[in-house]
Amino acid sequence: MDYRDAGVDVEAGRGFVDQIRNLVHSTFRPEVIGGLGGFGGCFQLPGGFKEPVLVSGTDGVGTKLKIAHILNRHDTVGIDLVAMCVNDVLTSGAEPLFFLDYVATGKLDKEQLTQVVTGIASGCKQAGCALLGGETAEMPGFYQLGEYDLAGFCVGIVEKSRMLDGSQPQVGDVAIALASTGVHSNGLSLVRKIVSDRGFSWNDRPKSLNGETIGETFLKPTRIYVKPVLAALKAGLDIHGMAHITGGGLPENLPRCLGKGQAIKIDFSSWTIPPAFQWLAEAGAVSPEAMYNTFNMGIGFVLLVSPHQAEQTITHFQSEDIPTYVIGEVITGSGELVGLSR
Structure with missing residues (x-):
């Protein structure tokens, strides 16, 4: 017997790497050293920093992959x-x-996984970061035929004196929300349960979804906020805190960017809930509390800014074609989100 008899095709793996090589190279920044195929990706830190701080993050896509x-x-x-x-x-x-x-x-499907890497390369370009490398593991018997799982890892850089660490927000700061493109990559297990238990098909077109199929609605990719936000910082906008609204929704994620002795008061009537969330609430008979604790409800990212720069901040992001709303303000408190009921 050989490795192929056990379900692992080494030659197919090499062919896949060759197939995605140009996709990977298309994301490279000037700081990338070397090419694809080494044991590690090499990256030279950009210049111009006095006290550079590296910031890392890792995540996956979750059960959105099932869709x-x-x-x-x-x-x-x-x-x-x-x-x-x-x-x-x-x-x-x-x-x-x-x-x-x-x-x-x-089992490695080159056509399928090339589509996946095409998306990864597209995301990297949207974020301005290099796809420095990766790993493809063929694991027969562990995943069903045609299935795959994804994990990602990112490193960023910031000047230490400009790093947002929870000490910058002030009572009176305005909370400015940037719209999501849908459910993003959280709450899909509940979405799938609603679709399955209520007898829907992913190809159904409920009237409330404005002509889209259920599958199209919930497979929309997560919005990448990097370039517009970095442009706002570079323009000198006085941003004191930021929150990425992921699992746990606004109640769990928004307080994470606050300082000690602070809370945040939200006006939940300040934006219109997108149709996808309204459909989920109705189709699944999901309570408002459960909706807000599971989904982003149309808000993917929140900035805390000085009141005198609120209008300028809104204008900046609207010019980037991102719907933007003033949804609340920082108040005195103990890390809670106030005003959850609508």
Whole structure:
């Protein structure tokens, strides 16, 4: 017997690396040293920093991959993978430098996984970071045929004196929300349960989803906020804190960017809940509390800014075609989110 008899095709793995080589190289920044195929990716730190701080993040896509498998569409989940990592790193004020991926599958399907890496490369370009390397693991017997799993890892950099660490927010700061593109990559287990238990098909087109299928609605990739936010920082906007709204929604994630003795008061009538979330609440009979504690409810990223710069901040992000809302303010408290009921 040989390794192929056990279900692992080494030659196919080499062919896959060759197939994605140009995709990977298309993301490279000037600081990348060497090419694809080494034991480690090498990256030279950019100049101009007095006290550079490296900020790292890692994440996956979760059960959103199940929807990709059902619809046999694999070109968007790679964007999600990058987004979940770079948006987290961004909350410290850091610029993402490079990204690595880990792809595990039962049997390597070059066409399928090339679609995945195409999405990863697209996400890296949107974030301005290099796809420095990765790992593809063929694990027969561990995953069902045609299934794969993804994990990502990102490193960013920020000047220590400009790093957002929870000490900058002040009582009276305004909370400015940047719209999401949908559920992003959290709460998909509940989405899948609603679709399954209520007898829907992923190809159904409920009227409330404005002509989209259920599958199209919930496979939309996570928005990457890196370039617009870094541009805002570079323009001198006085941003005191940032929160990436992921699992746990606003109640869990927004207080994470506050300082001691602070809370945040939210006006939950200040933005319109997108149709996807309204459909989920109705189709699954999900309570408002459960919705807000599971989904981003149309808000993917929140900035805390000085009141005198609120209007300028809104104008900046609207010019980047990101719907933007003033949703609340920082108040005195003990780390809670006030005003959850609507």
